[in-house]
Amino acid sequence: MQRYLRVYRKLCEMSLETLMAYRANFINSMGSSFAWGIFSFISIFLLTSKTTSVYGWKREEIILLTCAYSIMIGVFHTLFSRNFERMAEIINFAQLDTFLVKPMDSQFLLSMRWVNYTASTRVLLGIGFLFYFRRIIAIELNPLAIALFFVLLFFGLLLLYSIWFIVATFLIWSPRLSNLIELMYSVSGMTRFPGEMYKNASEYLFLFLLPITLIITTPIKFLVARASLFDVLSLLFFAAVLFVISRKLWKFALRYYTSASS
């Protein structure tokens, strides 16, 4: 474990050095990330401005959901999404060989090789808005509730990671499907809205999207004391099961990796 932490620290340093080498790119990316976050907030304020509640979700809770989404997606994009973006290229050009021969877990190396620091702007923005709106949101928060909220956010993150990794694993069989990762950005975007929105549109769609809708809504429901035991257990269950599936599927998929063109 310590070895992994040491390696990860080194990888973080290397990502930072790369970032500093292209400063204009860094500033632009920060700007984009910031603008994207701000526009998401403006959109949700506007769309909920004439509504007191939607499908049982109060306006304040929807704003809280947007804050949590910003934090969660910011962490996810910082730690993982850039790695998934590169997966198609790595597999297609047989660079995966270099990951497989290293004395470390290939899933760890492949999904945590690069850190996208610019996406952390979204995290800061989410926290900033959370503090700014804490009076409007008016929720009683105690340290234990906050701690458990972050534990649930962690499981939400694990669930999101597992879904992305399972989907990205299919690149082993079809490396040219780079749009698969693009698709996952849209899937992640669906987590920002309450599951009830999909449930009222279509029961089938809701069942299909169930694991995705749990990712952020469950921690928020917990924070506003609306989460049932079923919600919490569902999140823990899906996060654990899909993570195990992602590991097994990756090991299985590697049998089909042909290393063509290396």
Place this chain on the structure above:
Amino acid sequence: MKKYLQIIKDTWAEYMMYRLNFVLWRVRMVMQILVVYFLWWAIFSQKQEFFGYTQSMILTYILLSSIVRTLVLGTTTMDIGDVINKGDLSNFLLRPFHFFHYYIARDIGDKLLNFTFAVVEITVLYFFLRPPIFIQTNIVTLLFFLAAIIIGTILYFFFSLIFGFLGFWTPDVWAPRFLSFVIMEFFAGALFPLDILPKPIFFISQLLPFSYFLYFPLKVYLRQLPIEMLLQGFAISIAWIIGLMVCAQVLWQKGLKVYTAEGR
């Protein structure tokens, strides 16, 4: 003309080479429409009217925007930065057609293919969701709508071209393009009609080119613009076309002078 038709055919062949990838791209588009659609459906679950819009108007706006965006925002010009940075521009300079014309032909191919798919998708979604949409039957309005789409398409072509030409001066083309994309998505009115924004922001958005990509054509279709606003919209968008066209030409000429065919 024949050579440009060939470029269009080549663009289709290129997309059809990676069919599943193209299908996934379309799936992504459908998902984005559905999310926005369900969001508006949820908002209208408790209201009859929102900022002066009825449910029918908004759902028409959202569904039609997904078709209009394939025509206006569908482009292949985002490759240009890479073409310049990798030195591949040299190949284009040797060919018997203008670089701009090549990309216009490619864009036509891209737009036609995506438009066809979008029409099929929206038709399928219509039969599944049965939304109360508004069908415009006034011929004059439809002609204005078509004109607004053509203007938006030309405007976006030059807008995107300019960002590609940044490749003459910097290898970091992706980040400014992404930033422009973020701002554009918001001010084009893809998620909601811009007139629900606070008045000062809405006023600014009218002066920017982005609102003429989606918002303006859709408002023309919905016939929600008084004649003076309609004429003002056409005037501003045409002024933007002239400005961006001149800017693209100047950047192209200056860029060619500094182009070093790096990597060749």
